Amino acid sequence: MPYHYNTPEDKQAMLSAIGAESVDVLFDSIPAELKLGRRLDLPPALSELELDQHLRELASRNTPAGEAVCFLGAGSYDHFIPAVVDTIGSRSEFYTSYTPYQAEASQGNLQVMFEYQSLITELTGLDVSNASLYDGASAAAEAVLMAISATGRHGKVIVPESLHPEYRATIATYLENLATEVVTIPTSGGVVDPEILSEAVDEETAAVVLQQPNFFGCVEDAAEVNRITKKAGALLIAVFDPMSLGVLKRPGDYGANIAVAEGHTLGSPMAYGGPYLGIMACEKSLVRRMPGRIAGQTVDRRGNTCFVLTMQTREQHIRREKATSNVCTNQGLFALRATVYLAQLGPQGLRETASLCLQKSRYAAEQLCQHERFSLAFEEPTFKEFVIRDRENRVDDLLKSALDRGYLAGLPLGRWYPELADCFLVAVTEKRTKAEIDGLVSTLTKASERVSVPATV
Amino acid sequence: MRNSRDTQLLCELSRPGRRAARLPACDVPERDIADLLPTEATASSPPALPEVTEPQIVRHFVNLSTMNMSVDTHFYPLGSCTMKYNPKRNERAAAMPGFADLHPCQPEETIQGMLALLYEMQEYFQEISGLPACSLQPAAGAHGELTALLVAAAYFKDLGENRSKVLVPDNAHGTNPASAAMAGYRSITVKTTSDGFVDMADLASKLDDEVAVMMITNPSTLGLFEPHMREIADQVHARGGLIYLDGANMNAILGITRPGDWGADMQHYNPHKTFSGPHGGGGPGAGPICVIEKLAPYLPTPIVRKEDSLYALDFNLPKTIGRVRSFFGNVGVLVRAYAYIRTHGPDGLREVSENAVLNANYLLSRVKHILPVPQGNRCMHEFVASANTLKKDKGITAMDIAKRLLDYGFHAPTVYFPLTVPEAMMCEPTESESKETLDAFAEVLFRITEEDAELLHDAPHSTAVSRPDEVRAARQPVLTWAALSEAN
Ligand SMILES: Cc1ncc(COP(=O)(O)O)c(C=O)c1O
Numbered sequence A: 001m002p003y004h005y006n007t008p009e010d011k012q013a014m015l016s017a018i019g020a021e022s023v024d025v026l027f028d029s030i031p032a033e034l035k036l037g038r039r040l041d042l043p044p045a046l047s048e049l050e051l052d053q054h055l056r057e058l059a060s061r062n063t064p065a066g067e068a069v070c071f072l073g074a075g076s077y078d079h080f081i082p083a084v085v086d087t088i089g090s091r092s093e094f095y096t097s098y099t100p101y102q103a104e105a106s107q108g109n110l111q112v113m114f115e116y117q118s119l120i121t122e123l124t125g126l127d128v129s130n131a132s133l134y135d136g137a138s139a140a141a142e143a144v145l146m147a148i149s150a151t152g153r154h155g156k157v158i159v160p161e162s163l164h165p166e167y168r169a170t171i172a173t174y175l176e177n178l179a180t181e182v183v184t185i186p187t188s189g190g191v192v193d194p195e196i197l198s199e200a201v202d203e204e205t206a207a208v209v210l211q212q213p214n215f216f217g218c219v220e221d222a223a224e225v226n227r228i229t230k231k232a233g234a235l236l237i238a239v240f241d242p243m244s245l246g247v248l249k250r251p252g253d254y255g256a257n258i259a260v261a262e263g264h265t266l267g268s269p270m271a272y273g274g275p276y277l278g279i280m281a282c283e284k285s286l287v288r289r290m291p292g293r294i295a296g297q298t299v300d301r302r303g304n305t306c307f308v309l310t311m312q313t314r315e316q317h318i319r320r321e322k323a324t325s326n327v328c329t330n331q332g333l334f335a336l337r338a339t340v341y342l343a344q345l346g347p348q349g350l351r352e353t354a355s356l357c358l359q360k361s362r363y364a365a366e367q368l369c370q371h372e373r374f375s376l377a378f379e380e381p382t383f384k385e386f387v388i389r390d391r392e393n394r395v396d397d398l399l400k401s402a403l404d405r406g407y408l409a410g411l412p413l414g415r416w417y418p419e420l421a422d423c424f425l426v427a428v429t430e431k432r433t434k435a436e437i438d439g440l441v442s443t444l445t446k447a448s449e450r451v452s453v454p455a456t457v
Numbered sequence B: 001m002r003n004s005r006d007t008q009l010l011c012e013l014s015r016p017g018r019r020a021a022r023l024p025a026c027d028v029p030e031r032d033i034a035d036l037l038p039t040e041a042t043a044s045s046p047p048a049l050p051e052v053t054e055p056q057i058v059r060h061f062v063n064l065s066t067m068n069m070s071v072d073t074h075f076y077p078l079g080s081c082t083m084k085y086n087p088k089r090n091e092r093a094a095a096m097p098g099f100a101d102l103h104p105c106q107p108e109e110t111i112q113g114m115l116a117l118l119y120e121m122q123e124y125f126q127e128i129s130g131l132p133a134c135s136l137q138p139a140a141g142a143h144g145e146l147t148a149l150l151v152a153a154a155y156f157k158d159l160g161e162n163r164s165k166v167l168v169p170d171n172a173h174g175t176n177p178a179s180a181a182m183a184g185y186r187s188i189t190v191k192t193t194s195d196g197f198v199d200m201a202d203l204a205s206k207l208d209d210e211v212a213v214m215m216i217t218n219p220s221t222l223g224l225f226e227p228h229m230r231e232i233a234d235q236v237h238a239r240g241g242l243i244y245l246d247g248a249n250m251n252a253i254l255g256i257t258r259p260g261d262w263g264a265d266m267q268h269y270n271p272h273k274t275f276s277g278p279h280g281g282g283g284p285g286a287g288p289i290c291v292i293e294k295l296a297p298y299l300p301t302p303i304v305r306k307e308d309s310l311y312a313l314d315f316n317l318p319k320t321i322g323r324v325r326s327f328f329g330n331v332g333v334l335v336r337a338y339a340y341i342r343t344h345g346p347d348g349l350r351e352v353s354e355n356a357v358l359n360a361n362y363l364l365s366r367v368k369h370i371l372p373v374p375q376g377n378r379c380m381h382e383f384v385a386s387a388n389t390l391k392k393d394k395g396i397t398a399m400d401i402a403k404r405l406l407d408y409g410f411h412a413p414t415v416y417f418p419l420t421v422p423e424a425m426m427c428e429p430t431e432s433e434s435k436e437t438l439d440a441f442a443e444v445l446f447r448i449t450e451e452d453a454e455l456l457h458d459a460p461h462s463t464a465v466s467r468p469d470e471v472r473a474a475r476q477p478v479l480t481w482a483a484l485s486e487a488n
Helices: A008-018 A048-060 A083-089 A107-124 A136-151 A165-175 A194-200 A222-231 A242-246 A284-289 A316-322 A332-369 A395-404 A434-456 B054-065 B088-095 B112-129 B141-159 B175-182 B200-206 B229-238 B247-252 B293-298 B331-367 B388-394 B398-407 B435-450 B453-457 B470-475 B481-487
Strands: A156-160 A181-185 A205-212 A235-240 A258-262 A278-282 A295-299 A305-309 A374-376 A385-390 A423-427 B133-135 B165-169 B186-190 B211-217 B242-246 B266-268 B289-291 B303-307 B310-314 B383-386 B424-427
Touching: A008 B331, A008 B435, A048 B088, A048 B112, A048 B331, A083 A332, A083 B054, A107 A242, A107 A278, A107 A295, A107 A305, A107 A332, A107 B054, A107 B481, A136 A156, A136 A165, A136 A205, A136 A235, A136 A258, A136 A278, A136 A284, A156 A165, A156 A194, A165 A181, A165 A205, A181 A194, A194 A222, A205 A222, A222 A235, A235 A242, A242 A332, A278 A284, A295 B470, A316 B175, A332 A374, A332 A385, A332 A423, A332 A434, A332 B054, A395 A423, A395 A434, B088 B331, B112 B133, B112 B289, B112 B303, B112 B310, B112 B331, B133 B293, B141 B175, B141 B211, B141 B242, B141 B247, B141 B266, B141 B289, B141 B293, B165 B175, B175 B186, B175 B211, B186 B200, B200 B229, B211 B229, B229 B242, B242 B247, B247 B331, B331 B383, B331 B424, B331 B435, B398 B424, B398 B435, B398 B453
Parallel strands: A156 A181, A156 A205, A205 A235, A235 A258, B165 B186, B165 B211, B211 B242, B242 B266
Antiparallel strands: A258 A278, A295 A305, A374 A385, A385 A423, B133 B289, B266 B289, B303 B310, B383 B424
């Protein structure tokens, strides 16, 4: 067997030390009638070579970014991953260790957590960060729970339609059996409407969740949303795109009390949606309500600086049902990757990456809109994504024919927004070249010629 | 050998003007940022990240890595965590561009291989648990607990039943009561006896029509198979409640017995334990759940379906609880688990459990002469020893022993869990350790108990740092570089 050692001789020696006749006897505590009594119905074992061939065959039935040009976004993006991130992320002293319960034997991981927390606070402009949560959506739901407990307001939380639909769905699931209602407010022109928000937010409101840039890629008037939110005494939860902070204001700078994000873009692959990295930062006053692991610096018995898991009285293993959250396993390896990634980029690299996303996406939008079939669904400025309206209302055909020519051209929005059934979301990262963007534009415009012919017959 | 110059904090290594990444020149006509974005929204300068070079980064993190113990470097018998070998072929599999570079919203026709793998995983998890429906969405064990409890809540709501309680044995993992509370339930503790089993009288006194779910860990956190399992399930079912199985300990029973066959209605898996997903210094994991037929309509969506030879995502479950996260699930972890299951096949998986249980019993047979194991002579995949006598006699605690083990090159067992055993030391050797390693561990443990108490109180002596001042860390939290300069 591949990964265990016991030879027949070992087994004999071990069994006699135990005082058992056979391995079967060791399972005697399981009542006989509960035993399976047959072999599991699973495919037979594969050698490493066969496994490799089989997995390659499965993988070959997929079309990854790289084989098709990826303009898909909506919370998962095809950003570049520098080699250093893979090198450090594949150090098995990191990836084969557990949560650092024994601090003395885990200073590497603990210092990485501390550095990660520090970088996230620099990034967000907030005081503290935890050591990671599962993903952006569950981090948003945890932030909402935190806001409810911090404000003592159990009435409602407000989520604009411009918040990622899957984030809204996750928040709704988390709150389903609690007293708090999730109130979804419509947007105007792709962004929060201050009047509608002012109407909705009241003294029962625990928080407003603002995505900046929002699901449609539009830049919201965050300062205004914050003003309205704070006037009612509610907390502002910002859902941010880490990459955008190379050019946009940080959540802490526009008044967010809690900031959460999907952090896979900081050095981890799209991997069909996970594992990802849930980022969470908050103001100092909220730290004891924070979910998840937190590392802190202290001194050891010899007076040396060292790191340790801290404020554990918030956590499930100490507080059980009174814990701030049930989270135990987090996304440590992805926090490590994000730490390496941010160190590799540095301030200038982050600025330049953000700027490339901005310039290239705006170029792509402009080029597409030169064609009469396409227009921007919203006029608000965008960062790296934008919504294109297809005047012929044939989004599925259009995207299908683009795919045939090697482009993952965009995401149809009808599934989440029936009123946007004629629209699709396009994301352009720093990886996309001008040639690829021009290729996308010419493909979509050609596709449009091809599909529009039979439509007029 | 560690070089401590380069394990200074990144902020200390930083010098203005240094940089690692160079980005391509912008190849589209560039415009002034002020023309593209409203000035109120833009930052005048980027966040103050450290400025370091690539060689510095590599030296920094590689040196930090040497300050960890890990499965690849040390025996790591951390009970309940199943620190088994993490196969390298799994890592290679997950990194294949055909899996790693897939966007979660790609059209189904471009991800047929991915969906085939995920469909198979649903089937495998169902077969191993004996439960007929599966959701791969949850991101970790605790997330699976929460998801399943929300599924149960939706089911009861649909039946029009108002049930507010979840029963949790006192030796359960902390995530169980925490998940119950998050799902909107009241968590009620059920006692266990000194043998480590559910106290049937206490259960009877707490089981009523308001109980929605009883969560049970079987084999338990003491590494024992619950002898009253069937009875417990029958009693809970008789009052209309459901049984949730905390599947953290599946490594003991693969192919031997199945939760669905003893009355479990729902369970999670920890593929990062049982199916060799590496723990990553804290994560990621995954928390797929399996449930009985009548709970299937409430599972999160999407679910992978197979129609003829095509795979498709089914979002159309009218009674679904919705989502518990974005996108499909922790797919990278599931790819590793798939590689692990395919490598073993049905006989191999059974052998995993047989060897895990053999190793644990062997270690138990050696350790019980050194430290008493209150709950008996036999165990499943792990056992809980107690340093209580040593503490009374010599003042040596479980923590002292744990710390001293580090000096001898062994990671410590889980200590002070479960809470029902005083001075608990929970040992889980897993199947991927040799007899020699187990012998060496037992010998070292014996040697430690003979050592001078003072020496142990001050242990570890050979690690990069000695015991941290945890009280200071909690009372005067220093959680970031910025706080560091404030503190000085
Ligand atoms: C018995 C038990 N239950 C539940 C969990 C929670 O699983 P996870 O850490 O994957 O959330 C663990 C793991 O730590 C465990 O040991």
